[in-house]
Amino acid sequence: MSAFVPCPYGSVGRWTPQEVRLKPPVKVIWSAPKADDHVVPPILGYDLAFCVSRRRGLIALRAATGEEVWRLETERAWGSCQLYDDRLLTTPRPGVLAVLDPTTGAQKDTFSVADLSLYNGVAIKERIVSPLAMGTLAAWDMASRDFAWRVPSGWRTHVLAAGNDTVCVAEEGAYVALDLGTGAERWRCDVTEIGRHSTILSGERAGTTTGRPVVSGDTVYGGVSGGWLVAFDLASGALRWRVQVGGLAPRLYTLAPNGDLVYLSDDELTAIEAATGAVRSRNPLVYRQGAAGGGPFGPIAVSEESVWTVDKRGQLVAISRADAHVTVCFNLGGRLADPPVIGDGRLFVVTMDGQLRVFAEAK
Numbered sequence: 001m002s003a004f005v006p007c008p009y010g011s012v013g014r015w016t017p018q019e020v021r022l023k024p025p026v027k028v029i030w031s032a033p034k035a036d037d038h039v040v041p042p043i044l045g046y047d048l049a050f051c052v053s054r055r056r057g058l059i060a061l062r063a064a065t066g067e068e069v070w071r072l073e074t075e076r077a078w079g080s081c082q083l084y085d086d087r088l089l090t091t092p093r094p095g096v097l098a099v100l101d102p103t104t105g106a107q108k109d110t111f112s113v114a115d116l117s118l119y120n121g122v123a124i125k126e127r128i129v130s131p132l133a134m135g136t137l138a139a140w141d142m143a144s145r146d147f148a149w150r151v152p153s154g155w156r157t158h159v160l161a162a163g164n165d166t167v168c169v170a171e172e173g174a175y176v177a178l179d180l181g182t183g184a185e186r187w188r189c190d191v192t193e194i195g196r197h198s199t200i201l202s203g204e205r206a207g208t209t210t211g212r213p214v215v216s217g218d219t220v221y222g223g224v225s226g227g228w229l230v231a232f233d234l235a236s237g238a239l240r241w242r243v244q245v246g247g248l249a250p251r252l253y254t255l256a257p258n259g260d261l262v263y264l265s266d267d268e269l270t271a272i273e274a275a276t277g278a279v280r281s282r283n284p285l286v287y288r289q290g291a292a293g294g295g296p297f298g299p300i301a302v303s304e305e306s307v308w309t310v311d312k313r314g315q316l317v318a319i320s321r322a323d324a325h326v327t328v329c330f331n332l333g334g335r336l337a338d339p340p341v342i343g344d345g346r347l348f349v350v351t352m353d354g355q356l357r358v359f360a361e362a363k
Helices: none
Strands: 026-031 043-045 048-053 057-062 068-072 081-084 087-090 096-100 107-112 122-124 127-131 136-141 146-152 161-163 166-170 174-179 185-190 197-199 203-205 214-216 219-224 228-233 239-244 253-255 260-264 268-273 279-284 306-310 315-320 325-331 341-343 346-350 356-361
Touching (some): 043 341, 136 166, 219 253
Antiparallel strands (some): 087 096, 127 136, 136 146, 161 166, 228 239, 253 260, 260 268, 268 279, 341 346
16 A cells, blocks of 8 residues: 555554554444455445445445445445555455546546455555465466466465565465565564463464464564464565563454554553564553453454453453553444554444444544
8 A cells, every 4th residue: 555544454564554643532423234244344445444245245335424426336245355556446246356547436447357356465566465275375467467476375364465575475484475476485574482372271282373474664463372472574584583571372453543552451451662672651441440351352453542342241341551441332242353554533333143344532
C-alpha cells in the first residue's frame, strides 16, 4: 500500500499503521442487517467500507452511515478485496481477479487466474503474492498478466507480510523470507530451538511459529512457542532481539504507530520498544469492581489510547495502553476471528456469526 488505509491487519505487515484516536465509552452508530452475514471485517478507504456479504456480495457502504453506494455480485461468500493505489482488487468468484474503481465499483480490468487468495495474500509492486494449492506460493504479475513464479512452501494459514522487495512467510518451524522478484528463498530463521518448551501432557516439544509475521521498515517481528516475541533483520534474517512474554503460544501482538510492539496475554498487557526489544511496560489487566471478563481474548487492534478486542464473554473491551485498565463497552454476544478495524474515529467489528456493528465515541 502507498496510502495510509486502516483495514484488517492494518498494523501487522500488509498496510502501514495509521495513528487513530478512539477511546471509550463508545456507542453503536449503525449496524448491518443480520441477513447480510458478513464474511470478514471491511476494508476502509475513500470514506467507504468495502464489505463481503453472503447475501449482497461485495458492497461499498458509506462508513459514516452504512448506506449502500454500490455492489458487485459475487459467488456466495466470495469477494475478498484489497485496496492497491487507486484500485480495489477483488476475487468475486473462483478463477477471477477483478480490478474496480473503489468509488463507483466500475470494472477497470479482469484477469483469469485460479486460486489467488486476497484474504491471505499481499499486493505489492504490481504483484499479488498468494498461497495457491496446499504447499505452493505464487506471485501473479498484473503487468504481464501471468504468474511471475511459483515455489513450494510450508506456509501456514496466516496472512502474508511484505516490505521493500521481500515477502515473509510463517512456516511450522521457521520464519522465511522470499525474493519478491523471483520467489527464491533469501533466508530461513529456524525457531525449533528458540521455542523449545515442555508441557505436562506432551513433555518436551520443538519450537514453532505462533503468529503472523509483522514487517515494518527493515525488521520482521513474530511469535514463537514457549512465550517468545522475536525480531529479525529483514535483509539478512539475523536475530535482533527476543523477549520472553510468557504463555505457550503468543499470538495477540501488533505494531502500533508510535513504535511499540503491543502484546496481550490472558491477564497482562505488554509494550515493547520495537527497535530495541526493551520492555516499556508490563501491566496486569484491571477490570472495574464487579465486572466479569478476561481472556482468552480475540484478535486485537490498537488506537492511540487503547487496545480493542473481545473477551471470553463476547464483550467488546477497550484496554488502556497506559495502565491496562479494562473498560467493558458492549456485549456483542459472539467472538471474533479477525481483529476490529479502526478508521476516522469509528470501530468496525464483525463477529463469528457474521454480524457487523460500527461504533464511535459516545460524546
